Amino acid sequence: MYWSKIAATDEEFDAIAALNYETFVEEIPQHEPNPSRRLIDKFHDENVYVVVYKNTEMVGMVAFRDTRPFSIDRKIGNVENYLDAEVCEYLCEIRLLAVKKNHRNGRVFTKLATAIYRYFYDAGYTACVISGTVREEKMYTQMGFRQFASAVGTEEARYLPMVLTRQDSAVFRERLREQNMVFFPGPAALEKPLTPSTISHRSVKFQQELEQMKGELCKLAKANYVIPLVGTGTLANDAMLGQLKSEFPDEAGLVLVNGEFGDRLYNQAKQWGLHIEKIDVGWGKPIDIAQIEAYLKKGSYRYIVFVHGETSNSTLNPLNELGELAEKFDVKLCADCISSFGSMPFSMQALHYATAVSGKSLGTIAGLAFIFCKDQPVSSDAPLYLNLPYYMEKEIPFTLQHYFVEAVSDALKLYPERFAVLENRMEAIKNSRLDVTATYPMIATWEHPKMAEILTICALNGFLLHGDSAYLKERNIAQISTIQPTFDKDFKRLQELLTYVMETL
Structure with a gap:
């Protein structure tokens, strides 16, 4: 299973340094070799790293940074000189996009792109800029990035200044929204669209x-x-x-x-x-x-x-x-x-x-x-x-x-059979590895000291648990409801994700 999270542990930061070296020293000759075969980014302490795992192996990464000046500023001058003012209200820079060679497939790049859309949008950025390597220009363009200045760098390592705005990412984010697996206790998703009706309430x-x-x-x-x-x-x-x-x-x-x-x-x-x-x-x-x-x-x-x-x-x-x-x-x-x-x-x-x-x-x-x-x-x-x-x-x-x-x-019309459906779903939650409290078949409550991190990981991967209310946050609680129409298949996928997540916390 491919999944994403925000890097938080020493082991993850070491794996990031190793992938950074493999990509930007050995593959793209941007830095000098060293005996440790580790490359720690000069902005490491300011970076937020979103990493992609294949089960328990970290296989890809991308770094977000919103402290100025950006590295791209040093190459072309302030990006505000090239972009519209509304795009520049709250910028971040994406750097260090890298994937292990033996995992360079569509699924990993899709997962990285998905993480970029979700993270930069949820963090409230108006746009993100990137120095995209020319060899991956097609990939960046497919993700919604567009070039906004002339290419920079050397012949061996040439880069395109590119930007992804909230507007340009809207189509992709809408697709992601439709793919979300929702465990909210309401409102319930509808299995068929509503049909407009002109029948009068007086008829x-x-x-x-x-x-x-x-x-x-x-x-x-x-x-x-x-x-x-x-x-x-x-x-x-x-x-x-x-x-x-x-x-x-x-x-x-x-x-x-x-x-x-x-x-x-x-x-x-x-x-x-x-x-x-x-x-x-x-x-x-x-x-x-x-x-x-x-x-x-x-x-x-x-x-x-x-x-x-x-x-x-x-x-x-x-x-x-x-x-x-x-x-x-x-x-x-x-x-x-x-x-x-x-x-x-x-x-x-x-x-x-x-x-x-x-x-x-x-x-x-x-x-x-x-x-x-x-x-x-x-x-x-x-x-x-x-x-x-x-x-x-x-x-x-x-x-x-x-x-x-x-x-x-x-x-x-689905009753009384729906009672058994909800009861069976709740039994599935109780029989999982999650330590939940549940006394009726509509909703289960899960407490964990690292719940905020778990919820962030789940959301980054399209699993929306109920945990944003203040009374839940202050108690490190998330909730899983059984009422959504696609619960059965979605909960199986959630369990698979959490199997790996709990090993990395």
Whole structure:
């Protein structure tokens, strides 16, 4: 397997010096020979080296440097004299592009080119310049480089000043984007493109399809009613909390927190002015039913709000036990089921209200939010767009695109079989060499002290794990979701990459 990473170890820097000598002393007579057969670049401490491996052997490299003056500046003068001002806003120089002789094939050069596109673009450079050897002019041109000044150097080592801009690399980067292997917990990639529709949300046909979709949603959730809204899960939670504010304006409730989204739910409740008390059991810790019962015994609480599937740490919270507790103390139980709904079978019968979305475990287009209800809400002081009784009364009070309904209806046809698909995918993650935490089939959490480096390597090779959120970065955590349509083949390739990556860290 050919793969790329940013060089970070002494062993890698020694291999770079050896390849540097082999290429720029023995092959291209640019430097004098020496007994060590190592050539350390004069800008070594300023370089970022992207290297290519074949399994565990380093076979290619390229160096990036953004400290002025560039080596090319010394040959032709400042490159700004030749290039447009907008191209020169944030420049880097590419140097030391080299590949071992017995690995000079299309796959290695493709991997190097891919690394160049991803690294220089993700680092925010407006362009990169290079002194390209004339013998590889065709290769550089195919990569998107263009010559911007006359050739320099000696007859034995002649170079072309060339530049690669963000604009000139756009076509290549778009191809790379399409080839990315994504493990995000949403939005889900679509297996077929959306078909534009002019069917009006006021038409009889639309109303019939909407009612059928709602019926299938309620069947899957084992709920009595569902209200679809155009928006995100955060909107759904705001609508749910706004309804609680109308039903219990001066009465107290509890919010249970053991992760990022439980905390967000608490903050949303406070913004609504709910009289709510937070029970924070700690990041990823199980909710203690006895502790909740003690609170209910000593206080006068009318409702409990919690996150069923806490995405931030892959924790599944105890819906059934909390439902029994709510019934015992006659309190309303409400849940954020945004990540759990569609990932596994469960009943919402114990829930007063619950929220979900289309773009998570259901595996379809993001953009629809759902509020499931045990009983029809009858009054609300919430703004009209979040007013649940208004939705019940008007059925389709606001514009709802037909393709949303069609996409969700198509996704629901895959159930109940999709439950087994997601479960099998999660078993594959658990049975891999990764030390993950996973308590429900939608998402696994992986902690590693060098996670930032692992994520960079994965991204450089087109594997996009979920790890950019601040709450994940500060805990050295990345996440792998099972919901994407190409998970099975993509995860096999990810495992192959990580087999070699973990040996080099």
